[in-house]
Amino acid sequence: MRTDRRSRLMTWLFLAPTMIGVGIFVVVPIVGSLLLAFFRWDIITSPRFVGLANFTELATDRTVGISFLNTAVFVAVAVLAQLCIAMLLAVLVQSKMPSWMRVFFRSTFFFPLVLSAASVSILMKYLFNESYGVINWALSLVGIPAVPWLTSPQWAMVVVIAVYVWQNFGFSFLLFVGGLSAIPGDVYEAGAIDGATGWRRFRHLTLPLVSPTVLVASVMAIITALQVFDQPYVLTRGGPGDSTRTVVMVIYESAFRQLEFGRASAIGLVLMLLIMLVTAAQFRLARRFVFYQ
């Protein structure tokens, strides 16, 4: 009996540092944000309780609506591109090649991920400058007129997605390389005997066996993409107009530019619920599409 109590005490003692950390830095801010969503607060004056007003106003707020739409388009295109490119490159890197070359490609593809998103975006801003950017200069050599990459609503989102994917596919790539390495060689040998080569081998052997990794990669990619901020903020500041304004940008602008902390918290909570819903839907779908050995 005494040993049980002692054991429980030790358990709590070991858990305490993590629980205190999570409590202070995760739970308290979430609860605070939840409460703040029901107030109007501009830092200077005292918070004023407004009930559900911050939420009901979101429904008619054009900027918020556009930002959710932009984020949805961004997530759909960026995540698909990120996963496809990562998978393609992972399969290529895992194919037969000298080991030094494999190490080189693995490092190269992962490298953009360790760079600061803001620094990369500043660099890309120069490259994509309409008048003096290297990209338009290169295009001009083959007779293509200057493209307003960052200043036209049609192109700006394309560039934001391209920069984001370039920087982030390395993480999915690394997961896929791990997943592909875990596939036993004898599976492919058996498949080869049955005539599975090329696309059929990928479709019927590789993809099912790596599907748990695809699930993890897609869940993480979607959660990260739903919170995109750095690239559109540095590249376009959400413009032209609202064409690249994302949900997290609106949260930032509401809180730290317009000092509407209640509104920002309300948008943040809606985004959190959206992320939870999407993730739950992914796990639900996974029951049908993910194959566990």
Added chain:
Amino acid sequence: MVDRSTLTRRALLGAAGAAGVAGTVAAWPRLTGADIPGRGEDALTILILGTAQDAAGRQVIADAFMEEHPDIAVRIQSVQATDWGDFFAKILTMVASGTQPDIVYTATEGAQLFAERLALPLDDYLQRDAEEIRDYFEDVHPSLIEAFMYKGSLYQLPLDFNAANMYLNLDVLERNGLEMPGEDWSRDDFSELLRGMQGDATPYYWTNRLFGGIVPWLYVNDTSFLTEEKARGGEQFWSTFYPGEERSGGYLWTGSNATAEPVHESFEYLRSLVADGLAVRPEEGGGNTLVGLFASGRIGTTPAGGYWVQGLAEGGMRPEQYDVQFFPRWRSQRHQFGAAGYAVMKTTRKADQAWEWIKYTASKEAMQLAFPTPSTTPTRRSMVNDALYAGVGPEHWSRFYDTLDRFPTSGPIPAPPQQAAVETALIRNVSTALSGGAAGVERSLQNLDRDLRAVFAEEDS
């Protein structure tokens, strides 16, 4: 060889606990923020927008002040921010966390936000020390003072300013056989000049923000995107320091004027410049590349203030390679300007000491320490002279200050207390207005009108 059996689990836990306590004790100053330089000292804290190097640069003024006032310790603190809006947000965060400064160096963009919520009016001090401060007002143009009046009270003494003038690249003009325009040039002369350099350099490079963007073009067309009014009050101040001057109690921006016909006209003019390849889209402008592009003769014209002279000199541009001109005339030749000065926080417990700082920094001695190079235009007319621009300034550097004399109706950046929301709405809709066809201008101005109405309605509620 250590006998492993002697290290019991209890001893290990004890050692870990002791290490934890020791670590906490050692890190206590960091955990509590007590190691932040100056924290806890009883010093007059002055906050500026900039880097630690900028703060170090102003230390010379602080040292001179402390020599004159040995009983007042001063600490200059810098806050890095991407623009004034970002800076104001950080100040408000400091206020919320109880670490607010006593004095903040702030620009026109935040003048009314500070006056409305954060700053202490200087009226009583000004009346008390009128004789001591009179020489400052005798040297400073009243338009600059009026920009820092709010509802009849003065909140800041502006120390530097910049009017939106037009910089012209003389190398580009010469390459294309063009003449430097005269002071009363018109909008059409400007268009003609741009056409003359098309194909050789980017004719007009500009930016999308409150200063130097669309607003100067609205002002010269005798309009603005906000309804501009003047507050009553301030009579005692004006009669004391500027006798005979007909001035108001400050600017009031009370609502949207975005759908007015002259506003549409100005937007359409700039849209046509972009569409005709005579101007870049405004989102391209600004940034660190501008000096290099202008200095290397790839930009023909761009709007900027006196602050650019030092930057161009450091960028390798010789004074004879460029010149500055007033903004071209349209319906008027009213110019836009922005200024900056110290504001005393109303939360300070050192208001008297803060006023001493304000008085000292407005003295000629302190301003000469603050502005040794033409990296901005000092508000004291007597300091804008040959000595400041010798060897670095353009031929007509005097136009930086003459702008205020020649065009006395020139006005400040339109920045009501809701500046952040107003600027966001403007930037957003300028970019859509200028990125498409003529129909887009109408649509964008309606959107701007709707956004601005929402901003002002929210304030009213």
